[in-house]
Amino acid sequence: MTAEHRTTQPRSVEHRTAAPGRRSPLRRLLTDPQAVISAGLLLTVVLLGQLSPLFTDHGPNQASLDAVNAPVGTHGYPLGGDKSGRDIFARLLASINTSVVSALIGTSIALAIGVTFGLIGGYYGRRVRGVTEWVFSLVMTFPGLLLLIVLLPVTGGDYRATMLIFGVLLSPGIYRLVRNLVLGVKNELYVDAARVSGLSDRRILWRHVFSVVRGPVVIATAFLAGSSISVQSGLAFLGVGSSTVPSFGAMISEGFSNLYEEPLQFLWPSLGLGTITASLVLLGNSLRDALDGGRPVPSRIAPPERRPTAPTHTRPGSTPTGTSVAAPGLLTVEDLAIAYPTPTGELKEVVSGVTLTLEAGQTLGLVGESGSGKTQTAFAVLGVLPAEAAITRGSIRLDGRELLGLDERALRAVRGTSIAYVPQEPMSNLDPNFTVGAQLVEGLRASSPMTRREARTRVLALLDRVGIPDPRATYSSYPHQISGGMAQRVLIAGAIASRPLLLIADEPTTALDVTVQAEILDLLRDLQREMNMAVLLVTHNFGVVADSCDRVAVMRTGRIVETGDALDLFSAPRQEYTRMLLDSILDEHTLRTDRPAADTSKTDTFETEAR
Ligand SMILES: Nc1ncnc2c1ncn2[C@@H]1O[C@H](COP(=O)(O)OP(=O)(O)OP(=O)(O)O)[C@@H](O)[C@H]1O
Incomplete structure (x- = not known):
């Protein structure tokens, strides 16, 4: 198989088939229990945060001496009070909002910078790529967490400014992801064709290139959000930032110092943070599966639809075309069809109904x-077909044993x-x-x-x-x-x-x-x-x-x-x-018209090969 064929979309077989049972990524997500549970959890948590005034009697920083280390279930304090007499439930809900804002800022900055420059660096020539490469490599050399702490005087302890800087620090990862994807796609024939047809670079990037980048970026977004929340909480745990901003990190730190007297004060924020980050990671995995699931099931896993075995009376080798049935032989390939997914989600056959027999x-x-x-x-x-290939029908038997589905x-x-x-x-x-x-x-x-x-x-x-x-x-x-x-x-x-x-x-x-x-x-x-x-x-x-x-x-x-x-x-x-x-x-070759001679003697003309 030539390199060109590996990288280009199938062109030779124009017959398109709808993949059996193929669904849109959104429908796949909606039927994936992991996706539904993690997205449901995230949605519930975010809604709880947003609607917190409806559920709490106190502000997150409102302290009362009566509520110091109040136990769970105290009136007005469903999860009790912390050692400063603040409502733990109210602080948890406010911490959710802090996490959401952190995730939004960190993720959007990383995506805005990484995707834009990834598209530019991947699509345009060497010089542009050289410059972007150099800048992002430089950013990558910064020690992330340390830098965020050192820049505290600049950010004034405002976690939003910190997350803005963190977004910049996250951007090289997205830049590299997008740049590599763009490099892979920019020499595709359909991109060349779009160029030749006079489409502007911006339109080509948007229509043809961004569509390839979209899936992996969506998946990366879930992980970026998780990292932003973790880093914001980590900094708050270390005491970096304003003490008036409720945060899971700060709550964990306080709970930690009170661990032996009131262990639950440590448990609640840990559970909150764990639920959000784990849901994001699980959702990211489900997104990846849903987008990859656009690929048909690899032949190695799913046995294809079987056709009835060929009648044994057919003489091997006498079939005039590939549409007729194969006779039993050492190798029998029957009605084999191989297809690849296209960007639109359809399957396109590159091998259609191949029937062969070999003794x-x-x-x-x-x-x-x-x-x-x-x-x-x-x-x-x-x-050894690539994972994205699907054998949509047929049979391959070697010495009587079906190979498809093994x-x-x-x-x-x-x-x-x-x-x-x-x-x-x-x-x-x-x-x-x-x-x-x-x-x-x-x-x-x-x-x-x-x-x-x-x-x-x-x-x-x-x-x-x-x-x-x-x-x-x-x-x-x-x-x-x-x-x-x-x-x-x-x-x-x-x-x-x-x-x-x-x-x-x-x-x-x-x-x-x-x-x-x-x-x-x-x-x-x-x-x-x-x-x-x-x-x-x-x-x-x-x-x-x-x-x-x-x-x-x-x-x-x-x-x-x-x-x-x-x-x-x-x-x-x-x-x-x-x-x-x-x-x-x-014109170029003289074909041998006699049958290949049986020559079992060992070849002895090796001089041409020896170096
Ligand atoms: N990974 C892939 N994804 C999509 N299409 C593919 C993939 N690999 C191969 N194809 C398509 O399958 C078709 C058949 O390719 P194949 O490599 O079998 O051709 P071939 O007859 O062996 O050609 P060559 O002699 O050039 O290697 C081609 O149209 C090719 O573009």
């Missing part, structure tokens, strides 16, 4: 132009033993921090228990088998010390270590030079015959197909448009699209 010892080439859904199909078989642990076991994968970019699949040997040993021991010594012996044999000229030297080499071709051989060694039933190779030769490409294809073919593996070869290159595949499935915009015997398909393509694809390469 042991056979190589199936999955071909098609870029973006046609080859990698998505292969990833679905491997069970949990991650079961899938990992299948991947470690029955299915292996050879990637496109060998170098980026090896960790530069470890030697080749260490990585292969680790993989081997993860899939089958054995001692380190046994694993080493086996890895050396595997390296020898895949044609590494000096297995011991390569075993101790770091990835940067070997060539791309050698790295691909190393990965193939890792892939075949467990003698898998199925090998999925996604453009295994694209990143390699031409001579090495042929050697790698030869190696794969040899190994396949030796182990009777089924190979699913994902490629956009008909030359590779002609060289290696028994059968071909041609994909276009998420569908299989033609399947058949490789040689038949080359000599007489049924579909106009296949003919067009073939025509586009015939």
Whole structure:
């Protein structure tokens, strides 16, 4: 899958489907008990604070000698009096208002600064970003709490001014969040298209970019509010600020000093503060789930709708198009559909009704132009689709076992033993921090228990088998010390270590030079015959197909448009699209028209790879 495809919205399949059972984030929130309870608690607490004169007989600072340490339930003092004779209930309600004001000031300042400069810093060029980056990094170096205490003479002990400064101190976090989101979205094709169509930067930022930023910012807001309240209370606990402003922090501090005589005086404000901050955090989590819940359920968790099993009399490989049923094979993919959520909340299919079958010892080439859904199909078989992907229908069976709906642990076991994968970019699949040997040993021991010594012996044999000229030297080499071709051989060694039933190779030769490409294809073919593996070869290159595949499935915009015997398909393509694809390469390549020769001998042309 190309980088472009990873970052852009699906374009190739225009068919849109409404996600089954998908609801708006607000409806999801309203049906989430955690969200309802936390939001309900917050609303009740805020209302209590706002309507406090209705519930209390005294002001929060009104003291009476009769009420000193008055017990709970004293007339006019439902929660008793504190050590200064003030109404604890009235002070609690007033503290709620102080917290609300603190949250409003701290959060709105942090959001106003962070979001504005995050949008600017992410969207505009390097120079603007450099300046904003520098300023926010500077702000981040300030020691927050200490600064708020040091600035007490400036704020005059007014908690609102303190919260204003705290909002500024919180803004770098929001700036970074927004900047990163904007950087991720600004090169999307639809943003380029908006630019080309003449929309002003402000309009693009508002319409296209802000919509991406909105969700994470809403979630962050709940946490910002919680931090503002906690910091205001913390400062009040330390005695920083005006003593006439009722605050949970100040009440906790007073209750603390009276803990042994009147423990409840400590309990009430602690409960109040705990309820508000915990509700905010829980609400933030629910908001995140509600917004993420726009994503469909990942295939690994939800088994898709099943179709009836295909009739067994269908001859494998004889299906002219992807719409017909698949015959039972080692790998049977039936009516597979994969979809991704769009920003509007709809699901958009990128793979639609793919049906494939692959027998042991056979190589199936999955071909098609870029973006046609080859990698998505292969990833679905491997069970490694991104979390936001949803398999909306279909079935994937390997050796009779349904893979869709298996949990991650079961899938990992299948991947470690029955299915292996050879990637496109060998170098980026090896960790530069470890030697080749260490990585292969680790993989081997993860899939089958054995001692380190046994694993080493086996890895050396595997390296020898895949044609590494000096297995011991390569075993101790770091990835940067070997060539791309050698790295691909190393990965193939890792892939075949467990003698898998199925090998999925996604453009295994694209990143390699031409001579090495042929050697790698030869190696794969040899190994396949030796182990009777089924190979699913994902490629956009008909030359590779002609060289290696028994059968071909041609994909276009998420569908299989033609399947058949490789040689038949080359000599007489049924579909106009296949003919067009073939025509586009015939000028450059001479296709091999004989069947791939059985050559089990070891490849011996390694000079081209050795560095
Ligand atoms: N994470 C994703 N979110 C949304 N759409 C995606 C995602 N990943 C892939 N797609 C879309 O799925 C479609 C099929 O992609 P896929 O990578 O399978 O194509 P491909 O045929 O393998 O192409 P290539 O040969 O360029 O890798 C593309 O339209 C792509 O934009």
